[in-house]
Amino acid sequence: MSTRLNHTIVWCRDKQVSANFLTGLLGLPAPEPFGPMLIVKLDNGVSLDFYDNDPPIASQHYAFLMGDEDFDATFARLLANGQPWWADPGKQRLKEINDYAGGRRVYFDDPDGHLLEIFTRE
Template identity: 45%
Template sequence: MPAAFNHTIIASKDAAASADFYRELLEAEQAPSWGPFTNLKLADGVLLQFAAPPVEIQMQHYAFLLDDELFDRAYARLRERGIDHWADPQMRRAGETNTEHGGRGVYLLDPAGHGLELITRPYL
């Protein structure tokens, strides 16, 4: 079997709040949670696990490939909720999306301060 991405742990001081943010934004499924983890499952079966870290949180970058319809719904939610977002990772083009790589994209921060990127076309 070739390697496939299975899960990642996303550090968060409030795992439930972060999981709710991702669940609503990405329309992800609730998944059974255990121990310190609050879990979500993406459509491809990848598990996102949210947990409070034992050390100070360092910013990470997570990019999600969405179809055009989900991107439209997610972007509408960002705007409705007044969530800051940018067309670029340097956070210079506030309130915009980009049309890089033949699709659309947007950058934002999650409740724990991690950088999220939503794109409609893969880079490769």
């Protein structure tokens, strides 16, 4: 077996709020409890394991590669939520879409300040 990422822990103030934010935005199934965590399963077998932690929460970056139709649906939900978004991780290009490599990508914050990215081309 080759080495693959299986899961990572996402530190958050409220795992229910954070996990539901992500699943709702990305159109994923509801998170599943596992011990003290809420597990969000992605299509490639990797999971994000949301775990409550006391502030301060160190900001991390999570990037989600998706097809064009999924990007359109996710981006529509992002707009409907009134969520600020940027074309760059430094948050300098507000309300722009990055077209790097002929695809599309945007960056936005989750409830705990983690920088999330959705994109269509590597």
